[in-house]
Amino acid sequence: MNSAEAKTHIQQLTDKINHHNDLYYNKSKTEISDFEFDKLLEELITLEAAFPELRLPDSPTQRVGGTITKEFASVVHQYPMLSLGNTYSAEELTDFDARVAKGLDGDAYEYFCELKFDGVSISLMYENGLLTKAVTRGDGVRGDDVTTNIKTIKSLPLRIRAKDVPARFEVRGEVFLPKEVFKQLNKEREDIGEETYANARNTASGTVKMQDSSEVAKRKLDCYLYYLLGEDNEVESHSDAMKKLEHWGFNVSPTYKKCKSVQDVLGYIQTWEKKRHELPLETDGVVIKVNSLEQQERLGFTAKSPRWAIAYKYKAESIRTRLNGITYQVGRTGAVTPVAELEPVFLAGTTVKRASLHNANEIMRLDLHLGDYVFVEKGGEIIPKVTGVDLAKRNASAKRVSYITHCPECNSILIRKEGEANHYCPNEKGCPPQIKGKVEHFIQRKAMDIDSLGEQTIRQLFELGLVKTPADLYDLRKEDLLKLDKVKDKSAQNMLDGIAASKTQPFESVLFGIGIRYVGKTVAEKLARHFKTMRNLEQASYEALLETPEVGEKIAQSVVEFFKDTDNQNEVARLGQSGLQFESNQQEPALVSTVLADKSFVISGVFEHYERDQLKDIIIANGGKVLSSVSAKLDYLLAGDNMGPAKREKAEKLGVKIISEAEFENLLKG
Numbered sequence: 001m002n003s004a005e006a007k008t009h010i011q012q013l014t015d016k017i018n019h020h021n022d023l024y025y026n027k028s029k030t031e032i033s034d035f036e037f038d039k040l041l042e043e044l045i046t047l048e049a050a051f052p053e054l055r056l057p058d059s060p061t062q063r064v065g066g067t068i069t070k071e072f073a074s075v076v077h078q079y080p081m082l083s084l085g086n087t088y089s090a091e092e093l094t095d096f097d098a099r100v101a102k103g104l105d106g107d108a109y110e111y112f113c114e115l116k117f118d119g120v121s122i123s124l125m126y127e128n129g130l131l132t133k134a135v136t137r138g139d140g141v142r143g144d145d146v147t148t149n150i151k152t153i154k155s156l157p158l159r160i161r162a163k164d165v166p167a168r169f170e171v172r173g174e175v176f177l178p179k180e181v182f183k184q185l186n187k188e189r190e191d192i193g194e195e196t197y198a199n200a201r202n203t204a205s206g207t208v209k210m211q212d213s214s215e216v217a218k219r220k221l222d223c224y225l226y227y228l229l230g231e232d233n234e235v236e237s238h239s240d241a242m243k244k245l246e247h248w249g250f251n252v253s254p255t256y257k258k259c260k261s262v263q264d265v266l267g268y269i270q271t272w273e274k275k276r277h278e279l280p281l282e283t284d285g286v287v288i289k290v291n292s293l294e295q296q297e298r299l300g301f302t303a304k305s306p307r308w309a310i311a312y313k314y315k316a317e318s319i320r321t322r323l324n325g326i327t328y329q330v331g332r333t334g335a336v337t338p339v340a341e342l343e344p345v346f347l348a349g350t351t352v353k354r355a356s357l358h359n360a361n362e363i364m365r366l367d368l369h370l371g372d373y374v375f376v377e378k379g380g381e382i383i384p385k386v387t388g389v390d391l392a393k394r395n396a397s398a399k400r401v402s403y404i405t406h407c408p409e410c411n412s413i414l415i416r417k418e419g420e421a422n423h424y425c426p427n428e429k430g431c432p433p434q435i436k437g438k439v440e441h442f443i444q445r446k447a448m449d450i451d452s453l454g455e456q457t458i459r460q461l462f463e464l465g466l467v468k469t470p471a472d473l474y475d476l477r478k479e480d481l482l483k484l485d486k487v488k489d490k491s492a493q494n495m496l497d498g499i500a501a502s503k504t505q506p507f508e509s510v511l512f513g514i515g516i517r518y519v520g521k522t523v524a525e526k527l528a529r530h531f532k533t534m535r536n537l538e539q540a541s542y543e544a545l546l547e548t549p550e551v552g553e554k555i556a557q558s559v560v561e562f563f564k565d566t567d568n569q570n571e572v573a574r575l576g577q578s579g580l581q582f583e584s585n586q587q588e589p590a591l592v593s594t595v596l597a598d599k600s601f602v603i604s605g606v607f608e609h610y611e612r613d614q615l616k617d618i619i620i621a622n623g624g625k626v627l628s629s630v631s632a633k634l635d636y637l638l639a640g641d642n643m644g645p646a647k648r649e650k651a652e653k654l655g656v657k658i659i660s661e662a663e664f665e666n667l668l669k670g
């Protein structure tokens with residue numbers, strides 16, 4: 001394909017994919033299957049790799065990330081990013097209303113109410129319809145340029161096609177991690193033995209500042225917009241502005257309302273006090289804005305905040321109760337979680353008896369003593385939190401809580417790795433919750449998908465000594481299952497059918513199911529595709545593992561350790577004998593070209609336009625090979641910034657060609 005052909009094709013693909021993205025994320029509609037969509041995107045990624053100079057500024061490939069930013073550039077805000085004054089009561093709000101009325105010399109006015117979204121504020125610059133810059137709040141005067149990360153947010157338009165778009169405008173809003181996404185993220189992390197995140201807001205904030213934008217893309221951030229700025233927007237009120245934002249394709253929360261009076265505002269506040277918990281994101285109050293822009297201008301700003309807007313913060317629903325004790329739960333990976341056992345109290349509609357304490361650091365931070373009276377709060381999350389201690393009610397003889405040293409389930413000595421917050425029970429093979437947890441992990445939908453078995457069944461099978469490892473499931477007979485509570489012929493058969501059907505689950509699901517620490521579903525897919533068979537994977541060296549996309553040192557080490565263990569070897573062998581899929585039937589992506597045929601590469605360092613895994617994919621898609629260590633047989637060392645000096649020295653000594661990112665792009669052109 002020549003450059004002119006590529007140009008037209010890139011334009012067509014970009015428009016097509018952006019159209020489908022908009023339909024899907026902003027209008028909840030689909031016109032093509034996921035498979036067709038992925039094919040289009042793959043085609044565009046490959047074309048852009050071959051012709052990087054033809055990539056369009058609104059290319060949807062930016063949604064999948066790929067750039068690494070070592071340090072974010074600092075940007076001065078054209079309009080400072082101010083904060084809002086806070087109010088906590090109807091009286092304070094009435095005072096605000098009186099100040100507004102006075103400031104407007106008795107003219108009529110109306111308010112516009114929105115929820116106060118609990119995320120990270122962001123400022124977006126659009127020029128000629130294109131998103132050109134995304135900047136964090138920073139200190140309000142200057143923030144960080146996080147454009148490449150923000151472009152991964154699928155609901156944000158990268159280009160606005162409407163006719164009434166001014167040449168320049170700025171729009172502000174809140175980036176957030178939807179509650180569901182946060183819950184799922186933590187579940188996945190817990191499942192593969194990674195530490196969980198404390199809350200959605202901090203996780204969103206950390207994600208926006210990640211160095212690798214392809215990691216950001218995986219997190220599924222979203223963004224609500226609530227403030228339009230600029231000279232040529234042709235709007236007279238905030239409500240006009242919000243309508244415009246919606247019309248231009250921005251995601252605006254549908255929860256706003258115009259209010260005629262402070263009474264109306266109080267009604268809005270009351271309506272949302274409970275209902276806000278049903279929204280897809282965390283909210284912590286209401287923002288009340290004077291609707292007319294001309295009136296906003298007349299009211300102006302104080303040094304810190306606008307006089308035309310204010311926040312009403314909902315009181316966190318908090319209550320005091322007695323800490324009766326602390327229990328400790330052991331998860332599948334052996335991670336120990338402390339739980340506060342509380343004197344039951346009624347809070348926000350339910351009786352609370354327990355609250356999560358996360359880890360030993362949290363107990364230390366709260367300086368918990370047994371018998372303490374603690375404050376318990378229900379945030380957006382369902383599980384209540386202990387937020388503090390009422391020191392006035394502490395008994396002088398109360399004993400400080402000391403973290404357990406032994407596993408409450410199997411009495412093994414707990415360990416705590418340096419730099420990790422969690423304690424672990426190392427008795428992987430003998431600790432009951434870990435054994436049951438492994439089987440539960442194995443039967444889950446993303447793994448073997450045996451939904452005729454559940455947590456209770458696994459527990460009973462374990463207690464009866466029938467199932468200690470996943471492989472035992474395949475030896476179960478009907479008479480074994482009939483020993484379970486309330487299980488009759490029909491449900492026993494149902495279970496057996498479910499177990500038998502799982503034998504057709506693909507190799508990557510089996511690989512995820514066997515529960516190698518840090519191997520989540522995506523990594524399992526990459527490993528399956530790379531090694532093709534269980535046998536190859538079992539024999540793979542640490543170096544060979546590192547050649548797999550998405551596999552770094554921690555995962556490679558974990559895989560090697562897993563297969564070194566003889567019990568694991570036996571378990572895997574038994575699963576193989578039971579007829580599980582041990583070979584990948586994933587199709588290799590079709591070769592895009594053979595320009596790199598027979599050429600081998602080692603990739604080292606950090607690159608401006610690509611993530612390392614992307615480079616690996618591009619090399620393979622063009623017929624080349626990626627190796628992990630430099631030898632005389634190597635053709636190219638692809639060198640990024642901060643490359644290890646040893647690699648460079650070795651390559652120089654052996655006469656291996658060292659090429660830059662730009663030289664690599666030239667190679668691709670053939």
Ligand code: IVH
Binds near residue numbers: 116173174226227305
């Ligand atoms: S309007 C001049 N509207 O709250 C300030 N802010 O304390 C204009 N926030 O930094 C901000 N939801 O990050 C506005 N519906 C909403 C909001 C909102 C959340 C955040 C925003 C701001 C902070 C102010």
